[in-house]
Amino acid sequence: MADPRRPPRHELLAALLLGAMIVVTGLCVVVDTARLAAGALAWTAAALLVHRLSVRQRVATAALCTLGLIAIVWTAAAGHPPDWRAMLAANQPLIGMLAAVSFLRLVAPARSPAAMVPTGRGGVWQTMLGLHLFGSVINIPAVDMVGDRFTATNRRLEQGHFLLLSRAYSSAAFWSPFWGAAAAALTYAPAARVEVLMAVGACLAASALVISGVTVTRAFGPRLGEFRGYPLTVRSLAAPVTLVVLVLSVHLVLPEIPIVAIITIAAPLLALLLVTLAAPRAMPQRVAGHALRQLPAMSGELFLFLSAGLLVAGVSPVAGGAAGWLPIATFSAWEAWGLVGIMAAVSGLGLHPVISIAISASVLSPLQPDPTLFAMAGLIAWGLQGAGGPLSGLNVVLQGRYGIDSFTMARWNLKYVGAMLLLAGGALALCQRLAR
Numbered sequence: 001m002a003d004p005r006r007p008p009r010h011e012l013l014a015a016l017l018l019g020a021m022i023v024v025t026g027l028c029v030v031v032d033t034a035r036l037a038a039g040a041l042a043w044t045a046a047a048l049l050v051h052r053l054s055v056r057q058r059v060a061t062a063a064l065c066t067l068g069l070i071a072i073v074w075t076a077a078a079g080h081p082p083d084w085r086a087m088l089a090a091n092q093p094l095i096g097m098l099a100a101v102s103f104l105r106l107v108a109p110a111r112s113p114a115a116m117v118p119t120g121r122g123g124v125w126q127t128m129l130g131l132h133l134f135g136s137v138i139n140i141p142a143v144d145m146v147g148d149r150f151t152a153t154n155r156r157l158e159q160g161h162f163l164l165l166s167r168a169y170s171s172a173a174f175w176s177p178f179w180g181a182a183a184a185a186l187t188y189a190p191a192a193r194v195e196v197l198m199a200v201g202a203c204l205a206a207s208a209l210v211i212s213g214v215t216v217t218r219a220f221g222p223r224l225g226e227f228r229g230y231p232l233t234v235r236s237l238a239a240p241v242t243l244v245v246l247v248l249s250v251h252l253v254l255p256e257i258p259i260v261a262i263i264t265i266a267a268p269l270l271a272l273l274l275v276t277l278a279a280p281r282a283m284p285q286r287v288a289g290h291a292l293r294q295l296p297a298m299s300g301e302l303f304l305f306l307s308a309g310l311l312v313a314g315v316s317p318v319a320g321g322a323a324g325w326l327p328i329a330t331f332s333a334w335e336a337w338g339l340v341g342i343m344a345a346v347s348g349l350g351l352h353p354v355i356s357i358a359i360s361a362s363v364l365s366p367l368q369p370d371p372t373l374f375a376m377a378g379l380i381a382w383g384l385q386g387a388g389g390p391l392s393g394l395n396v397v398l399q400g401r402y403g404i405d406s407f408t409m410a411r412w413n414l415k416y417v418g419a420m421l422l423l424a425g426g427a428l429a430l431c432q433r434l435a436r
Contacts, residue, residue, distance in 0.1 A: 142169065171205045173382045
């Protein structure tokens with residue numbers, strides 16, 4: 001009789017392929033053609049995981065792939081041969097990094113004693129900062145970690161809880177190099193200056209946290225004193241801080257290596273080291289369990305980025321002709337601000353930022369935009385979509401896990417998105433100045 005806890009064989013094979021894909025993606029640092037092999041591994045794993053997709057994901061993936069194939073055929077008929085490399089591995093650095101970063105969930109902070117739980121106004125600010133910092137490295141599991149603490153100490157979650165979860169987490173996209181936002185931006189603007197992106201993005205994120213903290217405390221009203229949050233401790237921050245220092249140090253010493261590649265290599269190695277130091281005997285089982293369960297679980301992101309890459313492969317060959325009809329002649333902070341507004345608007349219609357970033361990079365390529373400024377626009381748009389997009393991954397997760405309607409969540413964040421969009425203008429102007 002089959003073990004019900006054991007994943008099906010095709011998922012086991014997909015997990016092995018994705019694990020190999022991470023290793024091969026890391027090898028791209030020394031062997032450029034390894035990117036094609038990594039892309040082939042990712043596509044093969046995706047084919048084994050089709051059954052995991054929801055109906056909405058299947059429709060979106062099919063639409064992107066169909067549009068991409070139509071564009072490829074059309075451009076081929078117009079005399080532009082297909083770019084097989086782009087078709088196979090356009091978003092491979094992004095996919096490899098996201099899979100690698102998932103191993104950081106193995107070192108997520110453990111549940112703290114009840115005596116350490118922060119309460120009241122101070123608890124709101126401490127929890128918001130903790131979720132922001134944890135989420136900047138371990139991604140969506142940070143939301144589950146804090147949200148589950150809320151559900152354990154409250155009969156039901158209130159608007160204030162959801163605003164805290166949504167805004168504290170999504171604002172990490174503005175600066176964190178460990179997010180898909182940064183990976184996408186750096187994939188299409190590899191020459192962007194990471195230190196400028198992190199500095200400017202951190203300033204914008206700090207503004208977002210201040211605005212959100214005030215809003216959340218007001219949302220709780222007279223019940224603010226009953227708030228019980230998640231503690232921010234030095235021990236819990238050890239792994240995130242270590243990884244940030246490690247990645248930036250390597251980038252400083254070896255600037256020729258893309259930071260996405262550094263993260264792809266460093267994240268799983270650090271996770272393996274910390275798990276081994278904490279529980280050496282349990283390390284093989286924990287790592288294998290993560291790979292077998294969590295890597296196939298990223299099927300949605302896998303299909304999204306693969307199909308988006310296929311679309312870009314079809315659109316890119318004709319992007320060079322865009323210079324004649326673009327309404328702008330340069331790409332300054334003003335144009336970048338307008339681009340953020342457009343990408344934020346279309347995200348409200350369900351278009352994922354990775355697609356907006358990829359298409360914008362192709363269309364704007366004749367203008368040769370400053371890569372740092374373009375990447376900053378992509379990061380901001382991604383962060384705004386996370387909070388304000390009714391179909392964003394974050395809001396869909398909140399809906400599925402805690403029962404809040406994703407469209408209600410987006411509506412609650414509408415004023416916040418507007419305020420951050422205004423502040424984005426100043427952030428982009430600062431980015432342009434620092435990038436020179």
